[in-house]
Amino acid sequence: MKAWAVLLLFAVANAKHEQYQGWKSYFVKPSNNVQLKVLGSFVEKYGIDFLSSPAVERNGLALVKPEVHEDFIKSLEDYGIAYKIHAKDVKAQLDIDDEVIETRRRESRGMKNGTIPLDNYLELEEIYDYIDYVAEQYPDLVTILHAGDTFEGRPIKYIKISTTNFEDTNKPIIHIDGGFFGRDWITPSIVLYALQNLTQSDMLDDYDWILAPVINPDGYKYSFTNDRFWIKTRSTDQHLLSGLCPGVNINRNYDFFWNTVGTSNTPCADNYAGSRALSEKESSALNGALVDLISRIVLGISLHDSGSSILFPWSHDGSLSNHAFALQSVGVSIADTIYSNSLPDFPRYIVGNSALVTGIEKSGTGIDYAHMLGIPLTYNLRVPGIEEGTEGFHLDPEYIEQVAKETWAGIVVGARRAAELFGRTRN
Template sequence: MKVWAVLLLFAVANAKHEQYQGWKSYFVKPFNTVQLQVLGSVVEKYGIDFLSNPAVERNGLALVKPELHEDFIKSLRNHGIAYKIHAEDVKAQLDIDDELMEKRRRKSSGMKNGTIPLDNYLELEEIYDYIDYIAEQYPDLVTIISPGNSFEGRPLKYLKISTTNFEDKNKPIILIDAGFFGRDWITPSIVLYALHNLTQSDMLHDYDWILIPVANPDGYKYSFTNDRFWIKTRSTDQHLLSIVCPGVNVNRNFDFFWNTIGTSNTPCADNYAGSKPLSEKETFLLNDSLGEFISRVVLDISLHSYGSLILFPWGHDGSLSNHAFALQSVGVSIADTIYANSLPDFPRYIVGNSALVTGIETSGTGIDYAHMLGIPLTFNLRLPGIEEGTEGFQLDPEYIEQLAKETWAGIVVGARRAAELFGNTRN
């Protein structure tokens, strides 16, 4: 009986990530803007999934299906774009990630004395347990708001952190969100670290804060249980094919040049924008509930993984907003602060317009929508990875705490700069 149990466990473990059997991953590095634009067209033509977007003289990491290997490589060679294989077998690399997580989980003591473990990637239930605990411990500072449930019935939660219960209208608001994409496992840890620090620091004296730990709980959960690279929500009501291909890309679902560029009308595509703007419960409920605070928000940072990029509007056409100088200046301040607190393992952040830096135009994004609503400083902050790393598709969990600390240092500087520039104009 024990032998059969062992064999069954082995079979289940071996079958995990089976959908990525035969996939390969490639480092791709464009050396000029022409090559970067070519890569953008290749992404659109073949639907290539870049886990880390390339920039000029900066590697991107592309996931490529078995049937696309030959055409993808041919396109790169035809345009002289440098590439090299990251993983011959994507499934095997995912197994490496699993081993690292399991090793860390065996060593972790979990939440202890109100301290969130920053030595491993967190399950959704662990994240919710922690924010519930903090709200109980600091009822005069932290309020959990749940405007409704996700498509699969999980509570959507965000936190209001304030010494004045948001009643002081002169205090600017800083908004930080995470977990737009299911697979961005490291981003909630950064938000939880920020939450912990806010309860212990003076950053509540002059600012109110809104933190969204997981904007897409269904997708986040599914990436743990079924598909490590899952991006979208899990809705099945957007299209006749949604039953077969569930979900909508949250970061293409906002009402700003919705579904005009960098999106797809096909539900099976990762950049499917949905049947209409704000079609997803996740985007509609958050948009509806946060609306009353928009006039006071001076800084909106949306955390993603990965690439060491700080990107700002406009993403649909690469044009610059009226706040372009402030966006660039504050973005550089955040990047410089992170660099001063960073490890040499991480590449330095690149700051700039999202379409110009990545060579890919995208519509319906969260930061563009927030900027259109009047938030002066909106950034997509793509956390770093090991640029030439081949140990797996995510950072070794040993780096999580360091990454949380350096990112928080950047957020603090960004908040102060934002308040200096726009604190009096948003009230």
């Protein structure tokens, strides 16, 4: 019986990541905007998944399925787009990644003296345990808001942090979220690092804060247990095929030019926008958490993995909003601060309009929707990720703390600049 149990455990471990058998990954580097646009078109044409979005003279990381591999390479060569192999066998590399993370987990120091461990990627349960712990330790500052439950019944937790219980209407509000995509493993750690710092800093004197460590709990959990590259939610009520292909990309699900560009009506696609705007409990929860306070929110930052870029509206057509100058100026301030606190190996952040920087127009995004509602400064902040010379599919866990620290430094500067520009005029 014991021998059978061992064999069963081996079989289960060996079967993990089986869906990526035969897949390859490539660094691709466009040299101009024409090549960038071509790469953007490959998302639809070949079903390419960019784990890190390319930019002009900046590598992107493309995940390529076996059946389109030859056509993808031929197209790159036809358009003269530079490319380089990253992983010849995606499944095998994911198995190696698992070993690295599991080894680190066995050696992890865990939560100690009330500080969140930043030496490994956090399981959903660890994130929620830490939120609950901080709320218990700082009941006069920290309130947990239960913004609803996911399709699979997990709580969607927001954290409100204030010295005045949000009753001082002269204080501008800063909103930070992570875990939009299931696979964005590093972003909850950054949000929790912000939470930890806010309980011990003067950043509560002049600002109120709303933090959401994991917008998409179901997807986040599923990316740990079943599919490392999972993006969407896990709902099965959006389409006749949703039982076979669950989930909606919530960053295409918001009610701003919903399902008009950069989306799919096919539930098996990663950019499936859902059956209607705000169809997902996760996107509706974010909407509900912010709408009553929208007139006081001056800065919203949605953390994503990866790409070393700070992107702002409008994402659906590349046009600029009335706050474009402020978006660019404050974005550069955030980027410069991150760079001054960064490691030499990390690339400098690119700042700009989302559609123009990435070459991909996409509707129904969270930052566009929040900007439309009235938040003057909304950004997707894509943290550093995989660079040439690395083989794995995650930033080495030893860098999590560094990324959290430098990102928080940028957020602090962004909050101050946002308050200077919009804190008083919007009261």
